[in-house]
Amino acid sequence: MSLSEKIRSQALALGFDLVGLAPARRAEHAEALLPWLESGCHAGMGWLARDPETRADPARLLAGAKSIVCVALAYGAEIPPAQFWDDPLRGRVARFAWGPDYHDLIAPRLEELARFIAADLGRPLAWKVAVDSAPIFERDHAVRAGLGYLGRNTMLVTPQFGSLLLLGELLLDIELDSYDAPLPPACCAENYCGTACPTGALFKPYQLDARRCISWLTIENKGDIPTEFRPRLGRWIFGCDECQTSCQWPVVSGQLLDDSKLHATFRFQPDLATPRLDELLALDEKKFRDRFGGTPLARAKRRGLLRNAAVALGNSGAAAARPALEHAAADPDDLIRTHATWALQRLGPA
Numbered sequence: 001m002s003l004s005e006k007i008r009s010q011a012l013a014l015g016f017d018l019v020g021l022a023p024a025r026r027a028e029h030a031e032a033l034l035p036w037l038e039s040g041c042h043a044g045m046g047w048l049a050r051d052p053e054t055r056a057d058p059a060r061l062l063a064g065a066k067s068i069v070c071v072a073l074a075y076g077a078e079i080p081p082a083q084f085w086d087d088p089l090r091g092r093v094a095r096f097a098w099g100p101d102y103h104d105l106i107a108p109r110l111e112e113l114a115r116f117i118a119a120d121l122g123r124p125l126a127w128k129v130a131v132d133s134a135p136i137f138e139r140d141h142a143v144r145a146g147l148g149y150l151g152r153n154t155m156l157v158t159p160q161f162g163s164l165l166l167l168g169e170l171l172l173d174i175e176l177d178s179y180d181a182p183l184p185p186a187c188c189a190e191n192y193c194g195t196a197c198p199t200g201a202l203f204k205p206y207q208l209d210a211r212r213c214i215s216w217l218t219i220e221n222k223g224d225i226p227t228e229f230r231p232r233l234g235r236w237i238f239g240c241d242e243c244q245t246s247c248q249w250p251v252v253s254g255q256l257l258d259d260s261k262l263h264a265t266f267r268f269q270p271d272l273a274t275p276r277l278d279e280l281l282a283l284d285e286k287k288f289r290d291r292f293g294g295t296p297l298a299r300a301k302r303r304g305l306l307r308n309a310a311v312a313l314g315n316s317g318a319a320a321a322r323p324a325l326e327h328a329a330a331d332p333d334d335l336i337r338t339h340a341t342w343a344l345q346r347l348g349p350a
């Protein structure tokens with residue numbers, strides 16, 4: 001077996017669903033970053049603006065980088081049971097957060113893959129693992145490594161799993177004996193994802209305004225949710241999947257229903273994927289940590305998650321939401337209080 005073949009088979013043995021190998025080149029859409037930042041679409045995520053040259057060129061992230069191993073882990077393609085998903089008193093959590101923190105799932109396996117390659121080579125190897133937080137255009141490299149194509153929703157879309165997957169990369173300072181060929185672009189001519197986005201964040205195909213994206217509004221945003229967007233959040237309380245599940249590609253290919261491809265780690269569990277909103281609003285700091293410590297939802301912190309839960313209850317239209325909101329309207333945290341007060345007004349008179 002050649003080294004490239006060994007890497008591919010070892011990556012799959014480590015539990016990745018897809019693997020592709022590409023030469024480490026400048027990212028194809030690196031030049032699109034600056035205008036995107038200048039138009040403010042990054043919603044103040046200042047770290048995206050830091051050192052754009054390193055983000056563009058993997059050889060600046062790892063000196064002498066020659067190859068890049070791109071992997072993908074598929075998640076949560078399951079269709080959630082309507083009794084939970086459509087319950088007005090339950091929130092909705094984006095599918096990537098139905099399991100453990102994906103950084104903890106992907107990064108250690110990529111480190112293990114790197115050690116495997118170094119042992120096989122029998123000589124020193126320099127490598128760098130990237131999962132989300134490193135300055136790198138993950139989707140551009142995944143496309144070059146033949147994993148899929150860029151969709152209008154700005155996501156990497158694959159024939160096997162649609163876009164419901166998480167990416168990771170391993171940069172290597174060696175050339176490999178073979179690389180994978182990119183797939184032809186295949187995004188449909190319709191605009192299902194753009195139409196489905198509740199807040200109009202996909203203002204143009206392949207262009208996302210993070211200031212309007214429910215994922216940013218509910219996870220990264222640490223302040224107020226602008227009132228114009230609150231009704232449009234529906235019951236999403238942590239991320240959103242509308243631009244992915246509206247994509248006809250995984251539905252048409254039947255993947256969304258293919259149970260055998262699902263990871264046990266991302267299976268639907270009612271209290272993780274659709275937590276009861278009144279229970280969330282009753283959590284103090286300690287109870288929040290006990291319930292969500294170490295899970296992806298910890299990123300929003302108590303004040304962020306309870307802010308989101310208050311908005312979702314306001315959108316529920318359910319009279320039964322009132323007591324939990326009245327409790328939250330007296331919360332010591334101003335952010336939670338003001339959103340709960342808004343939600344009570346939205347519900348209308350008792």
Ligand code: B12
Pocket residue numbers: 029032033036045048094095096131132133134135136137138139150153154155156157163164165166167168205206207208210213214215216220238239240241243
């Ligand atoms: C910042 C960020 C966000 C931001 C901004 C999203 C964005 N689209 O940039 C926010 C917080 C909103 C976000 C949300 C989500 N994210 Co995010 N995010 C990132 C991160 C850290 C950086 C992305 C980045 O560089 N953006 C900068 C802009 C410039 O890049 P861009 O969107 O690719 O846009 C350019 C191209 O589309 C290109 N372009 C322009 N015109 C054209 C025309 C054509 C024809 C083409 C092909 C391209 C093209 O130029 C655009 C700039 O204008 C990456 C990890 C990473 N390091 O890559 C994860 C990442 C993209 N996110 C991921 C996930 C899972 C999500 C969510 C699904 C989470 C959720 N369920 O809530 C949503 C999806 C929202 C969406 N449709 O993008 C995954 C995506 C996996 C996949 N299948 O692609 C990644 C790769 C993380 C990971 N390691 O798995 N995310």
